[in-house]
Amino acid sequence: MKRLFLLIVVSACIPLCAGAQTTDTVAAAGKPAAPARVSYIERLSYKDRFTNAMVTLHHSDAIERLLRLSSAETRTARGFRIQLYSSNRGAKAREEAFEIEKTLLEKQPNMEVYVSYEAPFWKVRVGNCIDHSAAQEFRRWVIGEFPDYAPETYIVPSEIQIKE
Numbered sequence: 001m002k003r004l005f006l007l008i009v010v011s012a013c014i015p016l017c018a019g020a021q022t023t024d025t026v027a028a029a030g031k032p033a034a035p036a037r038v039s040y041i042e043r044l045s046y047k048d049r050f051t052n053a054m055v056t057l058h059h060s061d062a063i064e065r066l067l068r069l070s071s072a073e074t075r076t077a078r079g080f081r082i083q084l085y086s087s088n089r090g091a092k093a094r095e096e097a098f099e100i101e102k103t104l105l106e107k108q109p110n111m112e113v114y115v116s117y118e119a120p121f122w123k124v125r126v127g128n129c130i131d132h133s134a135a136q137e138f139r140r141w142v143i144g145e146f147p148d149y150a151p152e153t154y155i156v157p158s159e160i161q162i163k164e
Helices: 002-018 040-044 062-070 092-109 131-147 148-152
Strands: 020-030 029-039 074-087 111-118 120-130 154-163
Touching: 002 092, 040 111, 062 092, 074 131, 092 120, 120 131, 131 148, 131 154, 148 154
Parallel strands: none
Antiparallel strands: 020 029, 074 120, 074 154, 111 120
C-alpha cells in the first residue's frame, strides 16, 4: 500500500517537476564553477545548508528515464511537418481534424500530432523533421502506416520543436 501511495505521489509530481529546473553554482576548492543545470529532483538529494536534511527518493529506472525525457529542453527551428488534413468546412472540419488526431494516436501513441486552426482552415500535421529529405522519408512511412490519408499528405515548411 505504501508503494502504491509513493507511486501515485511521484506520478503526480512528474508534470510539476518536468519543466521545473533551476540553475545552481557549484563551488570546487573555493573557486566558483560555471552554472550547472540541476533539476529539483536532484536538488532534493543535496543536504540542506541550515538543517542538514536530505531527501532520498527510491524509484525505478523507468521513472528516471521519464523524468529525463520530459525535462529535456525544447527549442524551435525552421523545419518540416507532414500535413495529413486541411479543410475549411467549419464545425465539420474541426470534428474531422480531432477524429484524425484520435485515429493517429490510437495506432501510434508516441506520434507528434498537431491540430491547428488557421482561419478558415483546420489542419492536422505530424512530425518534426529538420530537413526536407527526412520529411520525405517520414512522409513515405506515414503513407505506409495510414494509407487512407495518402491523397492529402504533403510536406509543409513549419516551425518545429527540437528536444535537446
